[in-house]
Amino acid sequence: MERRIDKLNWRDIKKLKSNTDIAILPVGTLEAHSITSNGTDTVIPEYISEKLASKINALIYPPLHYSITSSLLPYPGTVTLSDETFEALILDIAKSIKKDKFKFLIIMNGHGGNNKSLSTLKKKIFLETGIFVLIIHWWVIGYPICNKIFGKEGGHGGIDETAMISIIDPKQINSEYIEDKDLYNISIDGFESIPSPASTILYSENGGKIDLDGKKCKKYSDELLERIEKIIKDSLEKIGTQFL
Numbered sequence: 001m002e003r004r005i006d007k008l009n010w011r012d013i014k015k016l017k018s019n020t021d022i023a024i025l026p027v028g029t030l031e032a033h034s035i036t037s038n039g040t041d042t043v044i045p046e047y048i049s050e051k052l053a054s055k056i057n058a059l060i061y062p063p064l065h066y067s068i069t070s071s072l073l074p075y076p077g078t079v080t081l082s083d084e085t086f087e088a089l090i091l092d093i094a095k096s097i098k099k100d101k102f103k104f105l106i107i108m109n110g111h112g113g114n115n116k117s118l119s120t121l122k123k124k125i126f127l128e129t130g131i132f133v134l135i136i137h138w139w140v141i142g143y144p145i146c147n148k149i150f151g152k153e154g155g156h157g158g159i160d161e162t163a164m165i166s167i168i169d170p171k172q173i174n175s176e177y178i179e180d181k182d183l184y185n186i187s188i189d190g191f192e193s194i195p196s197p198a199s200t201i202l203y204s205e206n207g208g209k210i211d212l213d214g215k216k217c218k219k220y221s222d223e224l225l226e227r228i229e230k231i232i233k234d235s236l237e238k239i240g241t242q243f244l
């Protein structure tokens with residue numbers, strides 16, 4: 001069953017809405033990514049939202065393709081919003097979601113540059129609309145799964161993101177670039193730059209190089225989806241019991 005608001009007629013939304021009070025908003029960005037598309041941070045949370053919507057009985061708002069990027073901005077095809085614009089945009093969307101009487105907003109975030117603003121917004125949205133806000137930073141939830149399956153840590157454009165894109169839409173990977181000698185940068189505490197010296201950013205020496213082993217990628221994606229579903233269901237149930 002279709003659950004994407006932008007693909008549905010308002011009459012069907014009205015019918016579906018009578019049976020749910022949960023909205024999902026995928027939030028990504030447009031930013032250079034290793035050997036995958038610049039839309040990687042949007043494609044992944046959109047996919048996770050579509051996979052989970054029926055399991056948690058939610059409707060999905062169209063993803064936000066633009067947000068806050070910084071050290072990768074000089075790379076071609078990367079766009080940023082100011083923090084203020086991003087926060088105002090999400091707050092406005094939340095107010096419209098409130099107008100349709102949703103009680104829960106799940107923000108499915110695909111981009112680390114948004115974390116700080118989203119954390120601030122969580123409280124602002126609640127205070128201004130009364131909506132309960134759940135935020136999923138999918139790759140953070142995936143850290144232990146990535147370590148378990150690949151034996152290495154994920155990163156920006158690293159094993160975890162590339163694994164997800166290989167499952168969702170392999171055409172958005174260009175494996176020719178995997179041999180580039182400048183593919184990886186390991187971030188060093190006490191140093192920062194714009195541009196980042198490379199478009200794959202590993203967060204420590206234990207950051208893993210891209211691994212396109214199909215079985216491992218599938219296992220990573222499956223376990224990640226299961227874990228996120230469980231976290232959302234448990235939280236909705238507890239919050240529902242206490243507040244609704």
Ligand SMILES: [Zn+2]
Pocket residue numbers: 033040041110111156157161
């Ligand atoms: Zn990313």
